Amino acid sequence: MGRAMEAVDIEHPHGTEGRVLQHHASFFYQNKDGIVYPSETYRGLRNLSLGFFESVFAGIVINIGLSYSTTEGWITELFSPIYIKRIHKCKHGSDSSTFDTEGRFMPVNFENFFSKYARTWHMTQSNRNQYDFLGWIISKGEWLLLYRIANDSQGYLAKEAVRGCYDGSLFDYITMMKKAKNN
Numbered sequence: 782m783g784r785a786m787e788a789v790d791i792e793h794p795h796g797t798e799g800r801v802l803q804h805h806a807s808f809f810y811q812n813k814d815g816i817v818y819p820s821e822t823y824r825g826l827r828n829l830s831l832g833f834f835e836s837v838f839a840g841i842v843i844n845i846g847l848s849y850s851t852t853e854g855w856i857t858e859l860f861s862p863i864y865i866k867r868i869h870k871c872k873h874g875s876d877s878s879t880f881d882t883e884g885r886f887m888p889v890n891f892e893n894f895f896s897k898y899a900r901t902w903h904m905t906q907s908n909r910n911q912y913d914f915l916g917w918i919i920s921k922g923e924w925l926l927l928y929r930i931a932n933d934s935q936g937y938l939a940k941e942a943v944r945g946c947y948d949g950s951l952f953d954y955i956t957m958m959k960k961a962k963n964n
């Protein structure tokens with residue numbers, strides 16, 4: 782259980798210090814109230830150097846798509862807030878299974894998909910569950926978004942960048958590098 786709360790892999794047996802799984806999304810709530818509003822998703826994406834239209838589009842789609850599953854009652858809320866403490870309810874099908882249904886990090890699945898699919902392009906197709914059209918699209922979207930923000934100069938997505946995406950440390954790293962560059 783202790784390890785399941787950290788993004789560990791063979792090279793990082795202790796994960797990223799001080800991080801738990803919900804930090805994947807916590808980068809986006811800027812006032813630290815545990816709720817992500819579309820404007821915060823937008824701002825977070827902009828901080829990750831995504832363009833204006835892309836960030837507006839992804840901000841709306843992510844919040845509308847995830848908000849309802851994280852609300853406490855039956856009625857959908859205005860402004861589509863995402864409640865981080867219930868973020869695990871947003872898990873969808875056709876993913877890599879690196880997050881389990883309780884939102885924990887599953888190192889074995891992380892290592893599995895890397896050893897199987899590194900340097901190939903068909904991971905998202907291979908993980909597809911039958912007739913799970915929404916999951917297919919969301920999964921493609923997540924990985925494309927990650928590729929957009931984190932591919933290296935040779936066009937590869939490094940394993941460390943992917944691990945950092947799971948625990949959110951990648952997002953902090955990208956903003957830190959951006960700030961350093963601007964200075």
Ligand code: HEM
Pocket residue numbers: 805806809817822826829843847863868869871872873874875876877878879880920923924926927928930946
């Ligand atoms: C640049 C921004 C983002 C990128 C690149 C990104 C990327 C990813 C990736 C690659 C996965 C793993 C999917 C898999 O294991 O197959 C994932 C999962 C997830 N992300 Fe994000 N994400 C971003 C922003 C967000 C935001 C803003 C939220 C919500 C506030 C969010 C919520 C989730 C959730 C709930 C999952 C679990 C889905 C599952 O495993 O079924 N993400 N994301």
